[in-house]
Amino acid sequence: MHAQRLGMVWCPDWPVVAARAARKLAEGQPIIVVESTRRGMRVRAACTQARRLGVCRGMRRREAEAFAPMASVVEVNLEEEARAFERVVRALEHFTPRLDYEEPGWVGFLARGPARYFGGEQSLAEQMIAAVHAVGIPEVRVGIAATRFVARLAARSTTHRPEPWRVVDSEATASFLAEWPVDALEDTALSSVFARLGITTLGALAALDLGDVVARFGAAGERAHALATGKSLAPPHLSPSPEELEVRYEFEPAVQAIEPVTFVVKRLADTLLDRLAQRGCASTAIVLHVETEHGEVTERCWRRDLPWRSPDLATRAHWQLEGWGQATAGVSMVRLVAEEVVDARGRQLMVWADERSREQVDRAVARLVGWFGPDAAVQAELQGGRTPQEQVAWIPYGTSRVGARAAGERSVSRAERAPWPGSLRGPAPTRLFPTPVAAELLSEDGTPVQVGGRGALRGIPELLRSALFSTRTEEILGWAGPWAQELRWWDRSVWARQVWWQIRVSDGVYLVRQLRGSAQLVGTWD
């Protein structure tokens, strides 16, 4: 399998570019874009001149005005940003049909195919930049690397370099990431904790043991560690069937306004994400497809690193429709397809009063595994088999069971409905010895009890002898069986007969197996 290559196109300070274009401000006029947050009006973006005067992101409006009194201060308008970005997207659609969007200013693409066609990654990047320049956007940067996160950082790193693009080879990922500060994770809460712990660079974070990071920070820590080591986030998990990944709604009659469409998108997203959540999944890439009565189509793949939530998708739908703006008829159909499905780890799956979150369990297991090794925390999975030992597989917690969620119930019920031919029936022993304990099954005169070809007994069981009993030899108080199983009857050279007994002695009831002339205690009913 080829390693993935991903590219990111970045238009720096997009809010500034969009606001300048919308208000037709002169090129030299400094501009500051502010947004209203819970802590008042804050700077969202500022042009280079204003930044040189000391304005920075997150600063209070008043402060920013004091630093740059001549700048025009404008309020953010997300629809405007999205609509303006449409130009860039159109220019890039020429290179690859599959673009991924997250927010205005950033577009991602799968780089392997287009790079081959356009003469290499470097040449692709140069041609893309030229195409964006051609539609009147002077500032654009491209990064190409092994993961989205690295590509994003590569694009950002070009601000300190002569050429506006940067290609990071897959082998060079670790050395490229090592020097970045942990702030690059864009998880303020986590990176400030890391910084206080003395983990200031991604390299330092990558050097930590994954188990330790998960034990301390849970799913967020796991994500950060994966990013810092240049791994792709949660690999696609393909258990739900295709029809479950798609929801659609037809408008009758068609609607002209955008609001009803975004409202429907939100409801569709709720349905789709709920359906995935019930399978323990979430989606990080969703295709939003909108059609008009005249058959005009807009289709976009919205992608981000964190699983989508329905209000965010409704916003994206609004942007997409705002930017489209060329339809000649009303919208007749909306369709949402989950393009990429991942395990919903670290999220509460259902609102059962008693559902502890998977993240808590993950943390507990990470600690236990750290103390006792990977086989210490296991889960039981039913499988086919004739004996109690064979019927269950113990698998380490968290080991991916491929299709287990989708196929699990089916296989369990099949195992229950159709017992394996020749399996032992009746209540299974509650305890099985990890290694069977040697024993002797003796008749009255002290000779071993034997079972003939047709189940005929030679001798009546009277005594059971084993090191497990404090008395060494126990008198048999009751017994049931024997049940014989032929092992590998198809091959004469390894063929064997296995005989099972249920035997009661004074301290309990044991499951006894006779194989090739010797007896063993296999389990007990406790």
Add this chain to the structure above:
Amino acid sequence: MVSVSPVSPTSVGIPTTDVVALGVGPLRNANILSAGPVFDEVLPDGGLRRGSILVLEAAHAGATTMALSLLGGLPEHTWVGWLDAEHTLSGTALAEHGVDLEHLLVVRGVPSGMWAKTVSTLLDAMSVVVAELAGRLSDGDARRLAARARERGAVLLIMERGRARWPVEASVRCAVESMSMALGVNDAELGGYSCRVKVSARGIPKVLQLVS
């Protein structure tokens, strides 16, 4: 308590209508975790009270069967941790008793020195923890675990193995008085069991019968 007249000791097979109404009806308290109709009838609060400790003991055999029956009655999606000290728990028996295997974590290979720490870790994450007590436990460790369970709202089931004893008080004590198995009744199947369990909490002990 509503008018369930506990005749002591009674042999309980099928729950009476009164108890069903009390046990699984809309009166159910969020602090009480149902352990299935058979157990709910004899448990003091009509179920497992979150944050409480139950001790499971058996003169000879039957403690595991009792624990499995309790877990089998829990609501779906209840996370259960089981500290399998002897590494002998049978998965087939778990499935037969209807335990939710997707939400069961079994921990093995725990040295006796780490027993209390492991149980405490499980109490952090799980709703119900079954801990097989094989060695000696100090009063202090036992009290700390009890406090942990109370703080986390988890139910701790202590299964006393061999001569080991839970050193401090417990909310409920379930003792298997006798376990008998009917061997050779049906030639085609392994023999079934029946356990007689005495449940003592505050008030008069109650008796229930578990049958395979």
